[in-house]
Amino acid sequence: MRSALPTVPTLHSEWIKIRSLRGTLGGLIAVLVATAGIQALTAAAIGRSEDGSMGDDPLFAAYYGISFGQIAAMVFGAGAVAGEFHNGALRTSLAAVPNRTRFYLSKIATVGVLALLTGQVTGLVTFVAGQAFMGRYALDLGDPGTYRAVVGSGLYLALMALLAAGLTAVLRSGTVVLSLLIPFVLLVSFVVGEAAGGAAQYLPDRAGQLVLHARTQGDLGPWTGLGVMALWAAAAVLGGWLAVRRRDA
């Protein structure tokens, strides 16, 4: 088993792959820019008009921008893996790192760590930048649930990236994964989530976003919700591993 773990050279190689593709590096930067930027713009536009103008839950309202940032996280996660299915790129990669488990774990670890670091910075910057425009309705760091939301939002973004990365390894196409996931988080989950109470709360994005709420209703608390999302992401990553191990390259 130890012989299948990532090594410094394989992690370094994956990092070079990610930073040398415009799409993946851009997706990573867009996580921060989209989440914090849209948060700040929205807060500046309507945040001070009246209490609750950005939603009933002031903590969740502080992360309005994450709806957009999560798409960037998916683009990053899917893109990092999809690069291998571009032409015969995977063959070159596997010729250099023939152990498929090591190859895949190195990639997933690199995607996860980069998304987590970016997510944590995003979580903090989004909170601070967004609240700066809220005037007297602003939350302060230290108010109930705020630290949880700052850390949780970073984890949420990282898990989204991993979910997309794992699915891309299964389906072998970033385009297919994004054309499934983006409508899902923007429409399906939203519509279904409004309509049905029970099962919908277990959908990955619904469950994961509980960590951003001041108060949660339903069966899941904020951290168990994030845990449910982590299970989804883990299932996708596991599926990707099985696919990468089994298939001919």
Added chain:
Amino acid sequence: MNSIEIRELTKAYGAHRAVDGLTFDVLPGRVTGFLGPNGAGKSTTMRLLLGLDRPTSGTATLGGRSYLDLPDPLHRVGALLDAQSAHGGRTARDHLRFLAAAGSIPVRRVDEVLEQAGIASVAKRRIKSFSLGMRQRLGIAAALLGDPGVLLLDEPTNGLDPEGIIWIRELMRRLAAEGRTVLVSSHLMSETSALADHLIVLGNGRLLADTSMADFIDARSTRRVRLRTSDPGRLRSALARDGFELAAAEEGRWTVEGIQAEQLGKLAAREGIPVLELADERASLEQAYLDLTADHAQFTATR
């Protein structure tokens, strides 16, 4: 340590056997030409050797070990599989950099192989802007990166200009002379005969020949004569009695397969048929190769 051993190797895609019970060795110190028409199974054999595809049965090893078990694959084997095996969005240099990183190869070596492959000036351009010939050169640069003892080159001359073809021919000869194992595939005999010392010929996934280039020439290219005569009609019937066939060639000449000038000359003299010109000839290597693979060609061009 640098030899390649293929044993009873079979790969089926569905019901179709792309590689069918192949057994052969590739030895160091010489260029081995890997010949066969399109679809013969050359690329599949190379992918199986690199552990990219799983064999249905049989083994493909390097010095007795599976490629998957090599601790330092890039230092042992350099492969050019397909000019398209690179992401178009990366620059040539970044493509080589991530490979170098994976193999713990110093970055200096990246610049060396870029120089050696003649693409240093376009190293910072994205691969999607490359011509096929430039991509081939990048693939060769990648294969040379780890200074490997074994080189697997799948149709490396595809898309190369004449200057590039000469370059790669000399490169392969030099690598073999240094004691490395060089396996180079092609579907053209004309190209292979100019550089290979040894030949492995595939047809429909099966081994058709495993022989030195010299032996192949001796054994395969049949004898024939070329002649001019003022009485082809009588010569034809005289030859037919001995089981030979007179065939028309260009410029009013005739050829007869499987006979030598001495034998035909005597026959014509006995019959009193005037022969104006007579010479021994060898069927071309290309023809010998085509004959060998004719029954096995999957994609025969319709003329």
